[in-house]
């Protein structure tokens with residue numbers, strides 16, 4: 477399958493500042509990719525180059541099979557900035573009709589776009605009365621004009637409550653299922669953990685890790701945390717079987733390498749009904765993120 481976005485050996489410098497250095501990756505049709513990185517890591521610079529707003533210093537880019545910023549690329553790429561601003565006096569319907577007219581498309585398609593983002597019931601209300609989540613949906617409806625093949629979303633869920641975030645990602649899932657590629661930046665690690673196919677970690681302008689969460693987890697080889705709730709916290713058999721465990725709050729806590737996990741679980745299982753409950757916690761995306769960032773000296 478031809479990638480929607482291909483970036484190869486991309487470098488961008490600003491008067492002495494290396495914002496991006498030798499970045500290479502691609503995004504396939506229907507793929508949801510998260511771009512993570514600390515403040516100043518180069519995420520916005522990357523997006524601006526993909527959108528054709530600024531040129532790369534060196535490197536090759538192909539956006540929907542063409543050059544970033546070309547009329548053909550602009551027709552197929554949509555962008556949603558972090559803080560979308562609309563005229564508060566316009567209704568959602570008027571705003572989208574206006575954008576359609578600007579794009580030379582029949583304004584009659586506005587209601588269908590608002591329906592797609594779940595805003596049809598509020599279409600005739602002024603945007604000034606919308607919640608932040610609703611305004612983000614107007615932004616998404618605007619981004620969907622012309623059925624783009626690539627959506628570039630800059631922290632699209634920042635400031636949204638958990639339910640609005642979940643709804644927003646559900647919308648993105650639907651778009652990806654129809655073949656749109658999604659590249660989004662975020663600082664909300666737990667949500668991208670569950671709602672994207674691949675994660676890119678930028679650190680000081682370099683791509684320091686790339687892969688699905690299980691890939692990154694395997695590569696980082698971080699310890700697994702196990703919490704055991706015994707029937708009797710003072711049971712000496714537990715200390716004997718699990719001498720490395722630390723007692724706290726009526727439970728026993730231990731960590732082990734991924735490779736040792738099954739052996740440790742087998743030791744715990746042999747304790748039978750001396751154990752009331754057990755919780756196995758793999759490293760979170762936050763742990764993995766700081767592992768790769770730290771590896772780069774952050």
Ligand SMILES: Nc1ncnc2c1ncn2[C@@H]1O[C@H](COP(=O)(O)OP(=O)(O)OP(=O)(O)O)[C@@H](O)[C@H]1O
Pocket residue numbers: 490491493494495513514515516517518519520521522
């Ligand atoms: N126009 C510019 N002139 C000079 N330096 C710039 C310019 N734009 C970005 N930079 C620098 O490039 C680096 C990357 O910035 P960028 O805005 O891409 O980071 P970011 O990952 O989007 O950060 P944030 O999460 O804070 O938005 C930073 O060191 C920034 O100061």
